Amino acid sequence: xxxxxxxxxxxxxxxGSLRLSCAASGSIFRINAMGWYRQAPGKQRELVAGITSGxxxxxxxxxxxxxxxxxxxxxxxxxxxxxxxxxxxxxxxxCNADVSRPLFTDxxxxxxxxxxxxxxx
Numbered sequence: 101x102x103x104x105x106x107x108x109x110x111x112x113x114x115x116g117s118l119r120l121s122c123a124a125s126g127s128i129f130r131i132n133a134m135g136w137y138r139q140a141p142g143k144q145r146e147l148v149a150g151i152t153s154g155x156x157x158x159x160x161x162x163x164x165x166x167x168x169x170x171x172x173x174x175x176x177x178x179x180x181x182x183x184x185x186x187x188x189x190x191x192x193x194x195c196n197a198d199v200s201r202p203l204f205t206d207x208x209x210x211x212x213x214x215x216x217x218x219x220x221x
Contacts, residue, residue, distance in 0.1 A: 101126050101127045101208075102124060102125070102126040102127060102128055102197070102199055102208070102210045103124070103125050103126050103210075104122055104123070104124050104195045104196075104197055104210050104211065104212035104213075105122070105123050105125070105195075105212060105213070106120060106121065106122050106193065106194070106195045106212045106213065106214065106215040107120070107121050107122075107123075107215065108120040108121050108215065109193060109215030109216045109217045110216075110217070110218070111218045111219075111220065112185055112217075112218070112219055112220070113219070113220050113221075114185060114186055114187055114219055114220065114221050115184055115185065116185050116219070117181070117182060117183045117184075117185065118182045118185065118217060119179065119180070119181050119182070120136065120179065120180040120182065120193055120195075120215060120217075121177060121178075121179050121180075122134070122136070122177060122178045122179070122180075122195030122197075122212060123175070123176065123177050124176040124177070124197050124199075124210070125176070128176060128199060129199065129200050129201070129202045130153075130199065130200040131153065131173070131176060131197050131198070131199055131200075132152070132153050132198040132199070132200060132207060133150055133151065133152050133153065133197075133198045134150070134151055134171055134178040134195070134196065134197045134198070135147060135148070135149060135150035135151065135169075135178075135195075135196045135197075136148045136149050136150075136169065136178070136180045136193055136194070136195060136196070137193070137194045137196055138189075138191035138192065138193045138194070138217075139191055139192050139194070139214075140190060140191040140192075143191075145194070146160065147160055148160055148163055148167065148180070148193070149163065149167055149168075149169040149180060150169070150196075151169045151170070151171050151178065153173065155170075155171065157169050157170075162188075163182075163189075166182065166183050166184045166185075167180060167181065167182050167183070168180070168181040168183075169181075178195060178197075180193070182217070185217075185219045186219060187219045187220065187221045188219075189217060189219050190217060190218050190219050191217060192214040192215065192216055192217070193214060193215050193216075193217050194211055194212055194213075194214045195211070195212035196209065196210070196211055196212075197209070197210050
């Protein structure tokens with residue numbers, strides 16, 4: 101019904117930057133919040149940044165001042181600009197979108213396949 105595709109992951113040295121993009125496609129009525137999560141081996145998946153339909157962002161304390169999330173509602177995309185990357189940022193990053201269900205009060209959460217971000221020291 102809805103697909104999320106991430107791009108932009110890769111290998112970068114500490115202090116470098118990467119730009120992750122997430123594109124949503126399919127049967128979309130309305131996308132509410134979008135976000136980026138990450139998961140390192142042996143660790144729980146955690147919220148990195150989120151953004152409401154109105155463009156209000158939230159960030160994990162560990163990335164405040166370094167990461168910026170934005171979205172383009174017309175294109176159903178979300179972007180995570182990551183600056184001053186640190187080795188502890190190494191993880192698989194997943195795009196997330198909360199999509200409203202037409203004629204119902206609930207919504208459905210979709211996840212992308214994930215993109216690997218590796219930061220070397």
